[in-house]
Amino acid sequence: MQRRSFLKKAGFGAMAGSAAVAVPAFAQSSPKINWKMASSFTAAQPALFGSAQVFCKMVEEASGGDFSIRAYPAGELAPALGVMDAVGNKTVECGQTASYYYYDQNPAFCFDTAVPFGLNARQMNAWMLEGGGMKLTREMFAPRHIINFPMGNTGTQMGGWYRKEIHAVADLKGLKMRTAGLAGEVLSRLGVVPRQIATGDIYSSFENGTLDAAEFVGPLDDEKLGLNKVAKYYYYPGWWEGCAQLSLYVNDGAYNGLPKPYQALIEAASRYAGVQLLANYDANNPAALRRLVAKGAVLKAFPREVMDASYTAANAVYAELSAKNPLFKKLYESYMGFRDNVVPWFRVAEGSFNNYMSIVLASRQK
Structure with missing residues (x-):
């Protein structure tokens, strides 16, 4: 969808019209405002950080330059894992991040991004916008002085890179793996040793053992990280991330001080940037996967034994957290209730269609 068309449908038809008429009209009634955005992602992650830039560009263009937001890569305004604090403390007005990075502060935050055996990207969008997820996550972040907006999704992720094959649960015992959050907690129940490693250090961490x-x-x-050069086996699916939603955090005081049109523009621009990010991944992952395989990566599916053991471990973790964390329980019941309701529908319609198309296309390629 073109930006002009999106603006019209988002209620910004005047801004999408001729610049000679629309922009001056907007400028006459709105002040010039400059914000800074801290991102959890680096410029070396063009899809993820690029999504923040798409958001900022749309805000500036749609406001005729009156509302300007500049995105800064991780480390420039705040550490990659410090965006929540930076926005909550109003060190910056807004930030781009993934809420599960703050698992240690409260595991309930993971429901704003991804949890093991949870929703896929479309289902997550449906839960947030039509299933009560937005209301619950807004309530969750309110004490942090943060207003959250969904701003993109990676889609279902891969299960990672391994130096040895995984035939059974026993092969996971003692495995030092870069992962964190709820995924790390679940995998630790299977014998994995979770390690929190910064993105830029993953490659060297393989090299030094x-x-x-x-x-x-x-x-x-x-x-882009070159992980195929340090580990051969590329497993799927990433059961801990049926999707991974990114979030725009806005300081509540900064947001409430904006004119109403600017507030509406933040919501419209965040949704536009979100659509663009998922499209980026869906359009470019296939070619990237083919290149990786051509370079020697070996695609492997996790054995059913591993999947079943992981599912059992995940449910045990959920039960323990729900018993001691009322906020987690509240989010869990809503999120998983929505999952259990929507997955059968996806299986009937899209699942059957996708399975058939996979079979047909596979037979054509033989």
Whole structure:
């Protein structure tokens, strides 16, 4: 969808019209405002950080330059894992991040991004916008002085890179793996030793023996990190991330001080940037995967034994967290209730269609 068409449908038809008429009209009634955005991602992650830039560009263009937001890569305004604090403290007005990075502060935050055996990208969007997810996550972040907006999704991720094959659960015992959050907690129940490693250090951690395996995102991002050069086996699916939603955090005081048109523009621009990010991954992951395989990566599916053991471990973790964390329980019941309701529908319609198309296309390629 073109930006002009999106603006019209988002209620910004005047801004999408001729610049000679629309922009001056907007400028006459709105002040010039400059914000800074701290991102959890680096400029070396063009899809992820690029999504923040798409958002900022749309805000500036749609406001005729009156509302300007500049995105800064991780480390420039705030550490990669410090965006929540930076926005909450109003060190910056807004930030781009993934809420599960703050698992240690409260595991309930993971429901704003991804949890093991959870929703896929479309289902997550449906839960947030039509299933009560937005209301619940807004309530969750309110004490942090943060207003959250969904701003993109990676889609279902891969299961990571491994230096040895995984035939059974026993092969996971003692495996030093780059992962964190709820995924790390679940995998630790299967014998994995979770390691929190910064993105830029994953490659060298394989080289120096700190890691035996690592999960990041998927083909597009993994190829840029060169992970195929340090680990041969590329497993799927990433059951801990049926999707991974990124979030725009806005300081509540800064947001409430904006004119209403600017507030509406933030919501419209965040949704536009979100659509663009998922399209980027869906369009570019296939070619990246083919390149990785051509370079020697070996695609492997996790054995059913591993999947079943992981599912059982995940449910045990959920039960324990729900018993001691009322906020987690509240989010869990809504999120998983939505999952259990929507997955059968997806199986009937899209699942059957996708399975048939996979069979047909596979037979054509023989």
